[in-house]
Amino acid sequence: MDSTSITTVTTSSSTSSSSSSSSQPRQLDSPRPMTPASPAVEATTAFDQPVKLKSRHRLLQGLQRMSSSPSLAKLGRSRSSEKVYKSGQKASISCVSLGSPISSYSLSPPNSYTSQLSNGFSTAPTTPGSPCSQQSYFESNPRLRPLDPNEITTAPVPIDLRTPKLTSIPLPEISEKPFPRRPDFNFWKDLPHEVRIHVLSFLSPKEIIKVSAVSKEWHDMCFDGQLWTSLDCQGYYQQITSEALVKIMLKAGAFVKNLNLRGCVQLRDQWLSLGTRMTNQECRNLESFSIEGCKIERSSIHFFLLRNPRLIHINMPSMQNINNATMKIIASHCPELELLNIDWCSQIDTKGLKKVIQSCPNLTDLRASEVRGLDDNDFMLELFQRNNLERLILQHCDSLTDEALEIMVHGSDPDRDVLTDHPIVPPRRLRHLDISRCRSLTDRGVKALAHNVPLLEGFRICQNTALTDDALEDLLQTTNRLTHLEVEEVELLTNATLINLSKSKAAKTLEHLSISYCEQMGDVGVLPLLKACPEIKSLCLDNTRISDLVLIEASEQVRKRGSTTKKSQLPKKGLELVAFDCANVTWAGVREILQGNGRVMQGRKKSVMQKTNRVGEDGEREEVRKVVEIQTLLYPTQIIHLKAFYGWQQTVEEHYKRCITGRWGAADRLEAKWAEWMVASEEVGVAAQGWSTRRRRRRARDAENRVRDDEDGAAPDTATGDEDGSGMEYSAGRGPRGGRRRARSGGCMVM
Structure with missing residues (x-):
């Protein structure tokens, strides 16, 4: 090979x-x-x-x-x-x-x-x-x-x-590497810091302070500045200690934007030390600062104002230790200010406020009740020229006169229309105006507001006793957006003001009306107002001359606002009606309110086809169709919350709770029992009053008869029987025969 x-x-x-x-x-x-x-x-x-x-x-x-x-x-x-x-x-x-x-x-x-x-x-x-x-x-x-x-x-x-013979040959076992064991995982510790802070942000401030005692690490997390961007102590100012407040302000001060220390009197001795312990980076980003009710010195207030140029809201009412120097600091260091509340700060006058008005172009809300010097025409002219205020509160300012109010609205010597004699000036941007308890105002000053405040929504002139119906006649006709009107204790106002209001366009938007202690107002003005105001939600009528007719009409108007066939849909409060201390309001009118709240009316009948299966004579199932009429029930969607005579208020409140929770049967039973009790009480009172009257009348007749007998010596022979209805019989020549007889009255109907 x-x-x-x-x-x-x-x-x-x-x-x-x-x-x-x-x-x-x-x-x-x-x-x-x-x-x-x-x-x-x-x-x-x-x-x-x-x-x-x-x-x-x-x-x-x-x-x-x-x-x-x-x-x-x-x-x-x-x-x-x-x-x-x-x-x-x-x-x-x-x-x-x-x-x-x-x-x-x-x-x-x-x-x-x-x-x-x-x-x-x-x-x-x-x-x-x-x-x-x-x-x-x-x-x-x-x-x-x-x-x-x-x-x-x-x-x-x-x-x-x-x-070849097929045999199964097993494969050799291959040794695999063991799966590495996962190390112990601490869920909270291994979370990122941002996630843990986000979880803690769902706790309330009180809970955050409690969990800070868990450990040192938790203590540092709980006082992280990201959790304290808003420090509002209004809800828990009585429980938090001064040490905790100081610690929060020191550790999280750079993050705090909203600082509300209302009522925190426990910081009285901590303000001075707090100012010395703060560094340059703490509490310098405040946008809202409120110290209402705090016992704080003027130097500490100035310290906070000087360090926070971004302040937008400053709320410090009833602070007697601030003065015009504080206003000067605000004017020079807070140019972005929008709200300033200095109510009841008697040490401030218009000289300090004028600097704030000139230096803060964004100021839209000024609350300066009981401020002195409002008769300064230069300050009022400054308000007219700026024309940026939307809310102006001037309660209890005796220095506010008609001339000052006219300058604020019309300016100085404005041009006037030849036909209407109205001043030709730009309209004011005021939405809320409160000039209550300004005793120097008369009809002349309030009339100046007419045709110049078209955006006005809230107006209060309470306790101005010199105002009459003429002051509001033109104003109500030119404020088409009016929603709140309060004229409490303006005693000279009559029903003419309410009738004028019901005929104006403001009646379509009116939601709140208070005419308490206006004793010349009654049903004549309130009834047309209820019919003309479909959106009315609050009506204060205490100490007026209204009667049960107003309560009946209020119940009817609220009932017209709608009803539903769904029993599960609970009603809501449609009208807050205050009618206590009204002499003409009786329990019958209150009962009309209760009946209107719990009344379930019957709606239209509906024809419904019902299908039923039955076994026939031959043993087969048959389908039977039958037309059935179903009566639908209509449940109220809005009810009235009434405040009446204090002796009835407990029953009224219980009835309201049952209606607002949809327990219509229980409410109806309560109303029926209360009505029965009131009827029985009145009957017992009338019966008692009748017995006492008859007793006094009988005693007077007996005394008169005795005197007549003594004078005449005898009575006519024909005087027999019970002529006067007193139940006594007389005989000739004698006094009453048989003594006293039992009165034949029907007795108590209840018993």
């Missing part, structure tokens, strides 16, 4: 076809003589025409060469003795695979050394010393070792043509 070399060929992949060309060994350049022991070679070397092989030769043709593996030995195959490999060859076949090539039509199941599982190589374990013993099972390209010609054995290799 000539010298030839045959290279080793690995097994094909699971996706390769079983064609004969892919399974043949590659021929070399030099011709290789065939031997009888290799019939497959003879069949494949014919280059002229392919020869159709028989079954045995076809099987031998599919033999594939693979790398050395002892798997053949484990299958019980003997060494080949039919073919002898001689020394001197370049290469030889290390082992031969007896498995047929895998094809798409193969019915035999794949074994452990097929290409699907081995990635082109045998997955069976190698023996020590074999070429692949040092390779890992997961290496993709193992290195092939060519055989040395001296190592080739001369023993023939037997070919077993029997079908």
